Amino acid sequence: MSKETTSKTIAVALGVCLVCSVLVSLATVSLKDRQERNRRLDKLKNILVVSGLYSKKADIAKTFQDKLRPRIVELETGVPLPEERYDGLLNTRDFDLNRVAADPRYGMTIPAEQDLAGIKRRPRFMIVYDVIHDGAVEKIILPVYGKGVWSTLYGFMALGKDLKTVEGFSFYEHGETPGLGGEVDNPRWQRSWVGKQAFNKRGELAIEVLRGKVDPEDPKAVSRIDGLSGASLTTRGVNNLVRYWLGEHGYGPYLDRLRREGMR
Numbered sequence: 358m359s360k361e362t363t364s365k366t367i368a369v370a371l372g373v374c375l376v377c378s379v380l381v382s383l384a385t386v387s388l389k390d391r392q393e394r395n396r397r398l399d400k401l402k403n404i405l406v407v408s409g410l411y412s413k414k415a416d417i418a419k420t421f422q423d424k425l426r427p428r429i430v431e432l433e434t435g436v437p438l439p440e441e442r443y444d445g446l447l448n449t450r451d452f453d454l455n456r457v458a459a460d461p462r463y464g465m466t467i468p469a470e471q472d473l474a475g476i477k478r479r480p481r482f483m484i485v486y487d488v489i490h491d492g493a494v495e496k497i498i499l500p501v502y503g504k505g506v507w508s509t510l511y512g513f514m515a516l517g518k519d520l521k522t523v524e525g526f527s528f529y530e531h532g533e534t535p536g537l538g539g540e541v542d543n544p545r546w547q548r549s550w551v552g553k554q555a556f557n558k559r560g561e562l563a564i565e566v567l568r569g570k571v572d573p574e575d576p577k578a579v580s581r582i583d584g585l586s587g588a589s590l591t592t593r594g595v596n597n598l599v600r601y602w603l604g605e606h607g608y609g610p611y612l613d614r615l616r617r618e619g620m621r
């Protein structure tokens with residue numbers, strides 16, 4: 358091959374690379390908004406699924422607007438934030454828990470000994486959702502998140518109006534291995550959460566994801582969930598994140614306040 362042909366080949370290859378990278382960049386930029394919109398819609402869909410309100414035929418945004426009432430709650434006190442105090446970060450329109458957690462005013466570093474979910478920082482204010490039926494709150498939806506093996510898992514838990522019974526649980530984002538930790542998406546496993554008692558009769562946190570199977574004879578079976586087989590690390594992560602968020606450093610004060618004052 359002559360020298361001239363070699364340099365031509367390289368030039369053509371470089372030209373093709375350049376054109377391709379410009380095309381990929383253009384596609385990335387032009388699709389960014391749509392991706393963001395789809396991601397937001399997927400999150401809403403997940404909230405509806407956990408609420409038991411999702412239907413393939415119904416419009417997601419409309420069902421959400423008709424049936425769900427989002428609010429921002431200060432976790433430490435359990436008191437909802439008045440709408441007058443909403444701003445670019447604290448609002449129910451585009452609440453982003455990672456941005457809120459990172460913000461020096463609205464986020465906080467979790468002391469290592471309390472950081473069961475392995476998330477290092479958390480929002481001091483969190484978005485929660487009331488599911489409204491016939492003008493009354495029927496259940497509440499709480500965002501939960503924490504570390505698995507490879508990723509942070511983000512999901513929602515629905516609690517019934519007794520504030521004890523799990524009525525839905527699912528993750529809308531994670532990077533665990535399909536077939537192993539990724540089995541958190543298995544509908545059968547998700548359904549196994551429904552009806553479990555997150556708190557015992559004394560009001561103590563009782564929900565627990567086991568490493569292995571629940572013994573149906575176990576008196577605590579009503580609060581216990583089967584672990585994912587071959588994925589004990591993800592299982593432990595899910596157990597920890599759920600216990601963190603339902604505990605005293607998560608939604609504990611909010612749930613206490615609802616128990617005292619009722620859901621309105």
Ligand SMILES: Cc1cc2nc3c(=O)[nH]c(=O)nc-3n(C[C@H](O)[C@H](O)[C@H](O)COP(=O)(O)O)c2cc1C
Pocket residue numbers: 506507533534535537538539585586587588589590591592
């Ligand atoms: C490529 C690869 C991916 C893995 N992904 C996960 C995972 O997503 N979740 C998990 O808990 N374990 C995962 N593991 C397995 C863990 O390293 C560990 O073996 C497992 O959690 C032990 O679970 P077991 O005690 O239930 O068998 C993965 C292992 C390999 C080699």
